[in-house]
Structure formats: structure tokens, C-alpha cells
Amino acid sequence: MGKHWDAVATAINTRLAELDLTQRELAERSGVSTATLRQLQNNYEPRRRSPRTLAAISEGLRWPADHLAQVLEGEVSREDTGTLRSDVARLSHELTDARTEIDDLRAEVRQLGTKLSDIEARDAR
Incomplete structure (x- = not known):
């Protein structure tokens, strides 16, 4: 099954709006660079990411660590x-x-x- 990077982008953007967070605030919370966040948010150059990166972003968005990985796999x-x-x-x-x-x-x-x-x-x- 293919990867759902578009769903990851939508999930991140929706959650940022729900939590009223900026990209910079998420970068600080997650330890992930704003450049990486921007790529994921815009589904720009989708490619394999470290599971740690997706876990850090998930936790920064107050989700379980495996949430974005599940979205990526189409499980959520x-x-x-x-x-x-x-x-x-x-x-x-x-x-x-x-x-x-x-x-x-x-x-x-x-x-x-x-x-x-x-x-x-x-x-x-």
C-alpha cells in the first residue's frame, strides 16, 4: 500500500489550527526543524522520514507517538x-x-x- 503523505500534511495542518500553534512553536516542541515541518505540511518532496521525526511531531501535536506513522500508512x-x-x-x-x-x-x-x-x-x- 502506498504512503499517504497528503493525509500527513492535512493532519499536521488541521492539528496546528486546532491547537492554535505556529510552525515555529511546533518546531520548538518537537525538536524538528521548520524546514522539515514546512515540507511535510505542504507535502513537498515526499520521501521516507525517520520514525523518530514523525513521532516527535506527533508528540509535539499532543498525539500518541505513532499517530502520524499510522496516518502515513492509511491506518487512521x-x-x-x-x-x-x-x-x-x-x-x-x-x-x-x-x-x-x-x-x-x-x-x-x-x-x-x-x-x-x-x-x-x-x-x-
């Missing part, structure tokens, strides 16, 4: 990407809720600690 469809996107959105909301609950619990623990200190101070008199 647009439908899969949409499903992944909705899963990420759901998990993001759940994480926000969990953080709120943790913050509330921390506040309660602080209040209990203060009350305990007050009781211990009163009993020590």
Missing part, C-alpha cells in the same frame, strides 16, 4: 480522527471537573486542619 481515517477528537474533548471536560473537585477537597482539608489546630490549642490551655 478521518472518522477515527473525529472520534479521537470527541474523546479528547470529553476527557478534557472530565479532567476539568476532577480538578475542580480536587481544589474543593483541598479547601476542605485546609479548613479541617485549621479547626483541628484551634481545638488542640484550646485543649493545651
Whole structure:
């Protein structure tokens, strides 16, 4: 089966827009040069790339390391990407809720600690 460099280009460009990242920011995150990113984003001179390069870009885009390699091989469809996107959105909301609950619990623990200190101070008199 042929390589799907056009799908890799689309995936990178779409994800950059979703994350509101620039090419330079992705280069910094991934350690991949802007020249290489530009070639991949524009599907210019498609050729074999190091698996490490695709993994670094994937991780820089907050995907699993093998995501772009799977896109390249045609193993990730647009439908899969949409499903992944909705899963990420759901998990993001759940994480926000969990953080709120943790913050509330921390506040309660602080209040209990203060009350305990007050009781211990009163009993020590």
C-alpha cells in the first residue's frame, strides 16, 4: 500500500489550527526543524522520514507517538480522527471537573486542619 503523505500534511495542518500553534512553536516542541515541518505540511518532496521525526511531531501535536506513522500508512481515517477528537474533548471536560473537585477537597482539608489546630490549642490551655 502506498504512503499517504497528503493525509500527513492535512493532519499536521488541521492539528496546528486546532491547537492554535505556529510552525515555529511546533518546531520548538518537537525538536524538528521548520524546514522539515514546512515540507511535510505542504507535502513537498515526499520521501521516507525517520520514525523518530514523525513521532516527535506527533508528540509535539499532543498525539500518541505513532499517530502520524499510522496516518502515513492509511491506518487512521478521518472518522477515527473525529472520534479521537470527541474523546479528547470529553476527557478534557472530565479532567476539568476532577480538578475542580480536587481544589474543593483541598479547601476542605485546609479548613479541617485549621479547626483541628484551634481545638488542640484550646485543649493545651
